[in-house]
Amino acid sequence: MVFNMEILDKIVLHQSAHHMELIKYLLVLTHFLFIGYAGLLLGSLILSIYFRNRFNKTNEKKYYLAVKKIIDLATFNKGASFTFAIVPLLSAMFGYSQLLHLTNINIALYLFWSAIFLFISLIFIYSFKYSIHLRDIFQFADQSNIESDDVKTEIQHYKSSTNILYLKSGKYGLFLLLVAIYFYSVASQLAVDLNNWNNNRSFFVELFSINSITYFLQFIIISLIITSLIILYKYFRVNSEELINDEELKSFLKNFSLKILLSFSLIYPLLILLNSFSKPVLSLSFNFFGLIVVVFILVLFIVSLTYVMLKEDSLKYVTSIVFIFFITLFLNVVKEQSVFDTSTKSHFAFLSNEYINYEKNLIESAGLLKVTVNGADIYNGKCIACHQFDRKLVGPAHNDVLPKYEGKKAELVKFILNPVKVNPEYPAMPNQGLKPSEAEAVADYLLANYKKK
Numbered sequence: 414m415v416f417n418m419e420i421l422d423k424i425v426l427h428q429s430a431h432h433m434e435l436i437k438y439l440l441v442l443t444h445f446l447f448i449g450y451a452g453l454l455l456g457s458l459i460l461s462i463y464f465r466n467r468f469n470k471t472n473e474k475k476y477y478l479a480v481k482k483i484i485d486l487a488t489f490n491k492g493a494s495f496t497f498a499i500v501p502l503l504s505a506m507f508g509y510s511q512l513l514h515l516t517n518i519n520i521a522l523y524l525f526w527s528a529i530f531l532f533i534s535l536i537f538i539y540s541f542k543y544s545i546h547l548r549d550i551f552q553f554a555d556q557s558n559i560e561s562d563d564v565k566t567e568i569q570h571y572k573s574s575t576n577i578l579y580l581k582s583g584k585y586g587l588f589l590l591l592v593a594i595y596f597y598s599v600a601s602q603l604a605v606d607l608n609n610w611n612n613n614r615s616f617f618v619e620l621f622s623i624n625s626i627t628y629f630l631q632f633i634i635i636s637l638i639i640t641s642l643i644i645l646y647k648y649f650r651v652n653s654e655e656l657i658n659d660e661e662l663k664s665f666l667k668n669f670s671l672k673i674l675l676s677f678s679l680i681y682p683l684l685i686l687l688n689s690f691s692k693p694v695l696s697l698s699f700n701f702f703g704l705i706v707v708v709f710i711l712v713l714f715i716v717s718l719t720y721v722m723l724k725e726d727s728l729k730y731v732t733s734i735v736f737i738f739f740i741t742l743f744l745n746v747v748k749e750q751s752v753f754d755t756s757t758k759s760h761f762a763f764l765s766n767e768y769i770n771y772e773k774n775l776i777e778s779a780g781l782l783k784v785t786v787n788g789a790d791i792y793n794g795k796c797i798a799c800h801q802f803d804r805k806l807v808g809p810a811h812n813d814v815l816p817k818y819e820g821k822k823a824e825l826v827k828f829i830l831n832p833v834k835v836n837p838e839y840p841a842m843p844n845q846g847l848k849p850s851e852a853e854a855v856a857d858y859l860l861a862n863y864k865k866k
């Protein structure tokens with residue numbers, strides 16, 4: 414790779430097996446959120462640009478109205494867009510750098526670029542959205558009672574720059590968004606393709622691998638399915654029909670969305686298959702195939718319900734389809750993650766072993782061994798040669814000498830650490846070379862176990 418994200422390596426926390434498990438769950442959630450939202454963003458942008466072009470060609474009002482209805486689907490709030498699109502990418506970036514710490518792979522880098530492109534594309538997409546609404550304002554604003562010529566030229570000026578924005582920003586936004594999603598696809602496929610991790614592949618091979626390309630195409634299909642579903646759900650669910658009052662637009666948009674939904678739901682399984690074939694065989698598992706079967710069954714459900722609705726010209730299953738589709742999407746993410754699981758098993762074992770060593774060193778270096786030292790063990794190892802509780806041996810019976818230490822643990826610890834001559838009937842006790850934490854543990858053990866009189 415051209416340059417490394419070493420900074421991320423530096424902030425990596427040491428991972429215990431439990432942490433890694435947790436991060437894996439969070440990654441599933443992150444991918445699900447990202448695909449859901451970025452999918453809606455992409456689909457609504459594609460469709461609104463398509464309708465805008467139709468409008469430019471035919472001048473039919475319904476297309477223009479459709480542009481306005483659709484572009485607002487994902488761009489309801491700037492803050493939300495950044496939260497749903499950028500934040501998942503950044504958290505996935507940190508998640509992967511934790512899990513794939515000490516490997517050669519650079520998933521975080523691709524996610525980083527994805528976030529950058531997405532950020533810029535959002536600026537264009539919002540400009541596109543505002544240009545559409547501003548255009549209307551200029552179109553219908555009554556300028557006849559404006560006296561000043563200056564104001565009129567100014568209005569003219571803003572009108573034409575709005576128009577340029579309207580014609581250009583959507584396209585730029587779409588291009589950048591596609592690049593962002595492509596980088597995301599490369600990242601998420603690289604994560605599940607660990608066989609190639611350590612063969613330093615060239616940047617281009619990495620970038621244009623078949624699984625990245627098929628995953629990217631799959632993303633586009635998903636985005637159109639989501640968008641058509643959300644159009645149907647938002648504008649045509651029972652009780653929400655008054656959101657569109659133009660009859661022509663209504664029936665056009667309804668049919669159009671149903672057809673998109675049907676055709677892309679049919680293509681979706683094909684792309685899942687293509688993508689699965691391009692996965693490394695070693696990383697496939699029973700879970701993976703099981704999930705594919707479930708996903709296929711659910712998609713079949715969606716296709717047949719949509720077909721029935723088209724035939725009957727009704728929308729009664731829309732809510733159920735939305736529900737089924739998001740479950741499908743979630744399972745699809747879980748499926749990807751199961752490949753990740755399979756192919757990272759050995760790496761995770763390695764990392765959690767690293768962690769155990771790390772933890773041991775940390776505790777030792779902080780003098781915190783108390784956590785693992787056991788007073789009874791030390792006593793039995795070091796003291797029992799000269800002491801018993803009820804009998805004198807080389808040294809005095811503990812039951813005789815400990816009462817004077819009752820409530821004075823610190824003094825007892827001090828004696829154990831540094832024995833001084835006490836009783837002339839006995840020889841001096843040799844220093845046992847214990848650490849403070851060990852001496853304390855033995856003192857606790859003695860005080861708790863001698864016979865209190």
Ligand code: HEC
Pocket residue numbers: 791792795796797798799800807808809814828829833834835836837839840841842843845847855
């Ligand atoms: C080599 C034999 C020997 C070993 C091993 C030994 N001790 Fe002693 N210990 C003695 C003798 C001898 C005395 C009596 C010293 C004196 O009175 O000056 C003594 C005295 C003591 C006393 C009484 C001190 C007092 O104030 O009267 C305590 C408590 C004690 N030992 C705890 C320990 C503990 C805890 C260990 C293990 C970590 C230990 N000893 C290991 C020989 C030993």
